[in-house]
Amino acid sequence: MNILVTGGAGYIGSHVVRELIGTKNNVVVFDNLQKGHRDAIKGVTFVEGDLNNKELLDKTMKKYDIDSVIHLAADSLVGESMENPSKYYTNNVCSGLNLLNSMVENNVKYIVFSSTAAVYGEPKSIPITEDNETKPTNVYGETKLMFESILKRYDEAYGIKYMSLRYFNAAGAHISGEIGEDHNPETHLIPIIMQVALGQREKIFIFGDDYDTKDGTCIRDYIHVTDLANAHILALEALESENKSNIYNLGNGEGFSVREVIDMVEKVTGKSITREVSGRRPGDPAVLIASSEKIIKELGWKPRFDSLEKIIETAWKWHSNNPKGYDE
Numbered sequence: 625m626n627i628l629v630t631g632g633a634g635y636i637g638s639h640v641v642r643e644l645i646g647t648k649n650n651v652v653v654f655d656n657l658q659k660g661h662r663d664a665i666k667g668v669t670f671v672e673g674d675l676n677n678k679e680l681l682d683k684t685m686k687k688y689d690i691d692s693v694i695h696l697a698a699d700s701l702v703g704e705s706m707e708n709p710s711k712y713y714t715n716n717v718c719s720g721l722n723l724l725n726s727m728v729e730n731n732v733k734y735i736v737f738s739s740t741a742a743v744y745g746e747p748k749s750i751p752i753t754e755d756n757e758t759k760p761t762n763v764y765g766e767t768k769l770m771f772e773s774i775l776k777r778y779d780e781a782y783g784i785k786y787m788s789l790r791y792f793n794a795a796g797a798h799i800s801g802e803i804g805e806d807h808n809p810e811t812h813l814i815p816i817i818m819q820v821a822l823g824q825r826e827k828i829f830i831f832g833d834d835y836d837t838k839d840g841t842c843i844r845d846y847i848h849v850t851d852l853a854n855a856h857i858l859a860l861e862a863l864e865s866e867n868k869s870n871i872y873n874l875g876n877g878e879g880f881s882v883r884e885v886i887d888m889v890e891k892v893t894g895k896s897i898t899r900e901v902s903g904r905r906p907g908d909p910a911v912l913i914a915s916s917e918k919i920i921k922e923l924g925w926k927p928r929f930d931s932l933e934k935i936i937e938t939a940w941k942w943h944s945n946n947p948k949g950y951d952e
């Protein structure tokens with residue numbers, strides 16, 4: 625199989641590519657390098673391009689005789705999506721449509737899509753199962769849900785089969801310490817705490833401690849990026865063998881508050897982390913915890929890094945060995 629990975633040079637994408645290397649598949653990464661890093665995908669076939677460039681997409685599909693797509697290229701920040709919705713509708717929906725149209729025109733039948741827990745909004749019950757109501761509280765989640773609706777219609781009309789993977793909070797780094805999380809600016813909780821541990825930042829701001837949770841801070845379900853990556857391969861294999869679309873949650877099934885995550889970083893790194901409570905971040909739901917029973921049962925997915933401690937240990941290995949990230 626020839627697989628096109630959009631956003632393959634990004635944080636999650638590069639870990640997906642790492643897991644694909646060594647399988648029977650050929651991998652082609654398509655990335656505009658706005659957030660991705662060339663060094664994260666050393667030795668992999670690479671096309672530098674943006675999904676808004678339909679011509680380049682068509683050319684790439686043909687040149688590499690693409691059979692399947694793993695689509696991760698997107699903007700993914702809750703806060704930014706509320707301040708600049710135009711960017712999110714344009715990049716996540718319009719540019720994504722170019723990809724789907726190119727797939728239709730080039731007879732590419734399978735797509736694994738990186739969706740998000742943000743499609744659920746404030747969930748009706750915890751842990752969240754795939755049949756929970758979808759009612760996003762932020763623009764980011766809304767764009768991902770819109771794309772899921774488009775996928776459903778493209779399946780009905782054009783026979784494109786999809787797997788939508790609704791990620792909870794991707795975290796950690798490859799066990800080798802060779803690839804990991806490097807955003808600029810960094811907005812995610814764990815890498816920001818790492819920056820405090822490394823002395824690159826004075827303190828971490830806790831976005832709200834007046835939520836209806838055990839310690840008042842938001843609760844999230846952190847899933848190791850390699851476990852997440854492996855789910856993409858299982859999803860692709862299932863598409864090829866069963867030719868059937870599906871939607872799966874991906875999380876660890878356990879929630880940790882912002883304070884608990886900070887405490888765990890202190891434990892793993894041995895550094896003390898200065899913290900200060902600031903206001904809530906718009907669009908943040910109080911609690912997001914996944915039920916991943918469906919993917920465990922149906923696809924045999926099995927997380928290896930099943931504790932927050934293990935996840936943070938791998939993150940610390942990456943950040944402490946690469947304090948400036950990929951340093952391009």
Ligand code: UDP
Nearest residue numbers: 702811812813816829830831842882905908
């Ligand atoms: N968070 C925080 N301070 C920060 C960054 C994040 O308190 O500097 C909180 C955020 O409000 C959320 C959790 O940490 O409840 C995880 O946020 P992140 O941005 O890592 O992921 P998201 O949940 O938005 O996908």
